[in-house]
Amino acid sequence: VPGIEEARIALTATKRGRTVVAVGSGKGGVGKSTLAANLAVALARLGQKVGLIDADIYGPSQPRLFGATQRAEAKDKQLIPVEAYGVKLLSVGQLVAEGTALAWRGPMASGALNQLIDADWGDAELIVVDLPPGTGDVQLSLIQKARPAAAVIVSTPQDLSLIDAARAIDLFEKTHVPIAGVIENMAGYDCPHCGQPSDPFGHGGAEAEAKRLGVAFLGRLPLSASLREASDAGNPPAAGEGPAAAAFADLARKLLV
Ligand code: ADP
Numbered sequence: 001v002p003g004i005e006e007a008r009i010a011l012t013a014t015k016r017g018r019t020v021v022a023v024g025s026g027k028g029g030v031g032k033s034t035l036a037a038n039l040a041v042a043l044a045r046l047g048q049k050v051g052l053i054d055a056d057i058y059g060p061s062q063p064r065l066f067g068a069t070q071r072a073e074a075k076d077k078q079l080i081p082v083e084a085y086g087v088k089l090l091s092v093g094q095l096v097a098e099g100t101a102l103a104w105r106g107p108m109a110s111g112a113l114n115q116l117i118d119a120d121w122g123d124a125e126l127i128v129v130d131l132p133p134g135t136g137d138v139q140l141s142l143i144q145k146a147r148p149a150a151a152v153i154v155s156t157p158q159d160l161s162l163i164d165a166a167r168a169i170d171l172f173e174k175t176h177v178p179i180a181g182v183i184e185n186m187a188g189y190d191c192p193h194c195g196q197p198s199d200p201f202g203h204g205g206a207e208a209e210a211k212r213l214g215v216a217f218l219g220r221l222p223l224s225a226s227l228r229e230a231s232d233a234g235n236p237p238a239a240g241e242g243p244a245a246a247a248f249a250d251l252a253r254k255l256l257v
Contacts, residue, residue: 026164
């Protein structure tokens with residue numbers, strides 16, 4: 001599969017410095033931030049020294065997902081990431097009070113991103129970046145500044161999400177960022193009442209789209225009430241035990257092979 005070998009080689013080449021993995025999506029609300037958080041935790045559990053940049057300027061979710069909503073401190077004008085669940089975390093959300101709207105135009109947003117990238121990452125070798133959805137200014141500055149070694153694309157199985165996921169893949173390809181693969185989220189749901197499986201967002205769409213575009217398919221995660229509840233409570237499921245933690249560990253391992 002074009003892209004995947006390159007991505008894997010890049011991910012193992014951490015000796016040359018920090019390796020950046022961008023997590024993107026075409027649409028919002030598909031679980032990109034949830035996936036970025038839990039991949040970061042799973043990678044840390046596999047022994048990687050992991051940092052996480054929440055670059056989702058207009059909807060920073062990472063402080064919530066990690067239960068780390070305190071403001072970021074700075075030393076000598078350099079931001080210091082907060083440690084949570086074995087991950088060093090920095091978010092645009094830690095620069096302003098929670099619930100505050102960031103009415104930033106492109107240059108200000110890019111300035112804030114630069115501060116996050118140039119923060120005191122210490123011994124972190126692998127930096128996961130939670131990008132905003134879509135293909136705009138912030139994604140472009142981040143790609144230019146951080147030069148990701150690989151990109152992971154998150155999509156639900158439905159057509160509306162897949163069309164935009166294809167656009168996100170196109171942006172990475174145009175900017176020469178290897179695509180590590182596509183993850184299908186919210187794929188299937190087991191009814192808690194009757195036990196029957198159903199597919200609110202369809203089935204297999206992301207895998208088929210990955211195949212069509214010639215990029216790797218990394219795996220799927222079901223729609224899960226317990227995953228949502230743990231995430232809302234600031235307990236990344238990847239840090240626990242059980243099926244969600246195992247699924248995230250599997251996905252993380254695929255990035256490291
Ligand atoms: P995005 O970053 O793409 O906007 P989020 O990660 O913020 O999406 O997820 C949007 C919402 O969906 C959140 O409330 C999150 O907890 C929930 N969610 C994400 N993935 C799942 C899943 N597999 N099962 C249930 N809820 C999920």
